[in-house]
Amino acid sequence: MSGMLLIPIFLLLTFFRQNVILTLAVIIGLVHSYIARNSSVEYLVQDLWFTLDRELLLSIPMFIFAGVIMSSGSISARLVRLMKALTSPFRGGLAIATILAMAVFSSISGSAIVTMMAVGTLMYPALIQSGYSVRFTLGLLCTGGTLGVIIPPSILMILYGLSTDVSVTNMFMAGWGPGLLMVLVLCVYSVICNRSAETSPFDIAEVWAALKHGITALLMPVILMGGIYSGIFTVTEAAAVSLLYALLIEVVLFRNLGAKDVFRLGLDTVKLLGTLMPLVAFAGSLNVILQYEGVPQALVAWTQETFTADWQMLIMVNLMLLVAGALMDESSAIIILAPLLAPLGLAYGYDPVHFAIMVIVNLQIGYVMPPVALSVIVATSVFRQTFLTVSRAVLPFVALMLMVLLITIMVPQLSLMFIR
Amino acid sequence: MNATAAFLRGLTKFESIVAVTALFISAAALLADIFAREFFKVGLFGSFRVAVYATAASALVGFCVCISHGSHLRISFLDNAAPAAFRPLVQRIGHLISFSICVFFAYWAIFYVRQTAELGETDPSLQVVVWPMQLFMPWMFISGAVRYFAYFMFPMIAAQDEEIVQ
């Protein structure tokens, strides 16, 4: 069977409204049966199991659960209040408040979608009421959410570590540089776009009150990163600690959530898991086939023959990632591409962590890059706008993200400065 | 039809409880390890493995919960390719296709788990056989098949696509 036949099969399944997991399952099943050598569906099931049977995956549900609890409880509201108090004197202050709140929330949550929803649902009406354009607001919220994947913790980094030998802890440290740069770029852009937005005088009493109100939220990333970097717990365990912290604050301390709410939020987490993890597992099987067929080695050999200069390789890799990010969901993309690309980075002498961060920053763009843009899809339904409106809104922000990507590539120190 | 719908509601409820419980077991296992060594100066052997199996269970059963909530990610650009009058039929055939895919993978999942059981594959940390944990794979596909077949028979009870995907 020719691989080309998979395209009409994909279209047929899509026409008959199959979900992404079943579509992927059929396609990978066909690859196992007819394209891969010495394989069958039996081994597909085995790959599913061995992908799920890994300690490294454990942190993903914990980070998602913690994020879901905090966006439903009061923590995100407290964050927003604090950031508003701090930025109200500045032009574009509310936009800056949004970005900062998203940045802090990102350092708790590993997911772009959870970050966007946690802060976005609170800030969208506020921004619109304060006279920010719908277009700017949508672009800002979609893009700000993607901070969740570059500012640690990050599910994409965990998945990158799962399929390569790169240390997740080191990636977590390296993500701060490009993440904070992205925050800065977004803030500057917000000020430039909203020079005429209203401001209010600095209210020290409100800042103080908001700080007291919001300290629990601010402490969270400190506990999380402090615990990891000082050796109290591993990255995986940090995720469980963040869940515990979120539960303690929302259920015990503030009593915002009862047992029923926690179950409902657990179910929300399960619904995210049930769509994400089987996808990761099937993508993991495709990855095994690529390894068995020697594709990474062939790719390295071909690239080294075709591109002698490393900037040429970088352009090829980044274009490939941009296309993949636009066409695929980022979790599957990273599972499949990371083991193909990481050897390339090594072959051309790049630091594995810097190279990994480049891949992550690139795929971060995929969250807002149509047609398969998760942030845009979610924004469409959460903020009740058409796909086209949101897609157009994110375009200028994509340019900003490309700029950050370029700087991340050209300045390795930005990523590597925090690594011993 | 009502009986079927009621059955599916019960199934969803049961699976929701299983998946959420598994999630909490996973969190508890990870936290127990940290607390044991911080406060009691002992490492808990195998707690990571408990968490791994619980997470896998939660994710696999979660797949079924997602079907019943219509929260699976779906690529929708061909949704309007069929004339409006035929769309219900397309959807119905789609359920039949989903059913067939699930049955196919259920067969292979059962095949795989049975083989694991026969081979006596054991978890070295916990000293327990692995196959009961793997049962969540056939569960995922069988329960999926049951749902899709019910949707095919009674399109009225099919889950609507949830607004928020992933």
Next chain:
Amino acid sequence: QEVWSMGSAKRAPDIGATFDEETVAALLGATDAVENVEIQFIGNEQEMIQQVIRGRLNMGGSTPLGLAAAFPDISVLNVPYLWDDAEQRQYVYENHVIPQLNETFASSGLVVLSVQEAGFNGVFCTFDCSDPATLKEKRIRVSASASSRLFWDSLGSMAIQLPLPDTWSALEQGLVVAGELPIAYFATTPAAATAKHFVYTDHTHSPWIYFVNKRSWSKLSEEDQKAVLEAMPGAFSTSERFFADNDARATSFTDNGGTLYKLDDAQRKAWADLVVPNIGKLVEEMSPGARKLYEAIEAGKKEYAAR
């Protein structure tokens, strides 16, 4: 003629990768039924072994630690301080262990091709831990094996079970301060940059077992099967080169600022005395199959001593 694939967790410059190639060459030289054997790197040994058992790969090689999920009984081979010397080990393996391995493997559809050297585990630390007392109550990384757990429990350490990839960063962040690995492997890991001290405790010995899927095996004619087995290098015939390579790797470790501790008999005894008294209890808790193998080993050791 078929093309086979062999799973391996060894990658050059690991000398195990060379042994893999030699095993393949020996097989190809002895039979015309196999045209070529492609060596497939698979980092997760348990997964690789399942692939061989289920026939996705035709053959593979691994240690008892990797094989523990499929054959829990053979973890006995990792019992600390099991052997007095190389000759004793060789004798008992050839006369008692390998026949029993063959029996055990057959139950899962595998055939033992040859048994080679995987060396000893030593202890790596972020400080000078040549005295076992320094590890008391310290946090160390323990693998999934019961033998490894027994070793650390006997030293009074706080054993924390971590996957290997987590171990490197856990050492860096100070979550754990020590662990155990063979020197040759340890020296190539990121851990060697953080844990600058390595003690040759030589407490746990591992064989390296090559095996082939029985269905693939039975496609060879009986003469070919016999020829292949005869062509295989003898048990532990790779030991000398293995340990020479160990020394070369150890040098790279010291060149990068690492310190090695070779133990004299008194020091070695200080370690062993803490562990050996607890081995009886470990064996008692083992499965019947494991106990049977352990008793066969003990009988073989007596037989060797009597010769």
